[in-house]
């Protein structure tokens with residue numbers, strides 16, 4: 001058997017979902033007998049059959065990816081509950097196995113996948129989706145690229161009608177239906193406590209968290225998930241502030257971006273210029289804008 | 305081997321794996337450690353705290369990179385993005401050599417994140433050696449391949465594991481990271497004499513040695529890196545050192561990680577063997 005062929009067969013077996021009791025399935029989803037697959041490629045020894053030897057790798061694979069996934073999405077787990085989360089995680093990892101050399105990217109397709117398969121998110125689909133968006137943004141903010149920040153002198157003489165500002169790659173802008181940021185912080189505090197706590201304490205915490213999830217009411221929020229020093233923060237934004245940043249992020253020119261958010265805005269017309277200036281001051285202080293690219297792509301006129 | 309072309313002509317002593325529970329201790333207490341081994345993949349990122357901590361470590365310590373996902377033995381070509389990131393990190397750490405495993409773990413762009421065993425065939429040796437050469441040519445530093453522990457053997461194998469290791473190392477003209485714990489684990493799982501393995505390794509290619517603890521199950525042993533090193537593994541280590549001389553040695557401890565001092569003390573037990581090797585070399 002050629003190397004590639006052997007590796008394809010073994011990988012397919014190793015990535016086949018386990019039974020409910022976490023054993024290797026006797027029959028793969030496509031009807032193959034796992035016993036036959038195993039004995040075709042793997043030798044038995046005096047203690048283990050071919051099936052049992054292959055099963056070690058099958059179990060290791062699932063334990064490893066499920067543990068890594070659960071570690072990345074404790075908030076989604078709190079929203080769905082342990083059992084539903086585990087079922088969702090298996091379904092996700094069957095549809096979206098890792099395509100990266102690093103487990104860091106394991107959850108990169110979760111938001112998209114949940115949007116397409118909302119039934120896995122249970123009764124509180126929007127809440128679960130919001131939490132998944134926040135937790136993925138958190139991963140991106142933690143180790144995303146920080147480019148050199150824009151300095152005031154970089155803007156000297158630039159035409160604002162053509163100026164396109166770029167946001168730092170580590171910043172994510174999120175419009176969410178639920179205030180999941182508070183819930184996530186609560187979940188993290190709990191799991192920190194759980195490391196050292198007794199069982200009764202754990203149970204109490206679990207109940208407290210379940211009721212916090214149940215009580216969470218929709219209340220739209222706008223967030224920038226970003227990094228300061230090396231810590232990740234969830235910064236609440238005004239609706240208009242979010243709209244300007246999103247427009248800039250989408251590639252609109254500075255002029256176009258600051259014109260966009262004012263329909264039905266409660267901010268009085270007379271106060272808007274001062275407000276915009278204040279926002280820009282904050283964003284610059286946080287280092288959210290990258291230096292302008294000198295590439296020809298950026299020198300061409302803005303789309304508006 | 306002490307200072308050879310596979311470890312960049314360095315003469316490192318006893319190192320330990322850099323693990324996050326120890327960051328604070330290392331950065332505040334600044335313990336004397338010969339060198340740290342890092343898992344490359346943990347730092348093949350664009351920014352953030354891990355890189356900041358790495359830079360602080362690099363200011364004071366020597367660091368060697370150890371990878372877990374290059375999969376020299378996977379039939380597919382190396383991933384370009386992976387190579388690019390690896391090289392960026394190599395330039396940052398100035399690692400004198402770099403190691404990864406003699407195993408496979410991905411196929412058709414899908415990753416198992418496991419160190420899967422090789423079929424010991426000549427075709428596999430040729431493909432693996434070619435990939436090692438390709439990686440080394442790209443990152444431009446010496447590469448050492450590490451023997452893994454395994455729980456399965458393939459019908460198609462045409463040679464023993466140590467013959468396969470030699471075949472690959474010769475064809476690739478690369479170094480070997482000899483993991484004596486993995487030899488012990490595999491010898492138990494596949495019923496061979498671990499000394500035969502250690503005695504067959506081309507000593508002049510050994511760039512580095514790994515020691516570790518493991519977990520024993522009823523019917524097999526799992527390489528879990530969550531215990532102190534056991535006596536039979538120390539015996540293999542002693543034999544390896546006797547054959548190859550004073551060699552950069554690293555203790556791996558990845559799970560149920562105890563205090564920094566406990567890990568470091570365990571690693572320093574290797575000194576009794578290294579000292580006698582130095583003495584023998586001097587005589």
Ligand SMILES: [Fe+2]
Nearest residue numbers: 450483514556
């Ligand atoms: Fe090792």
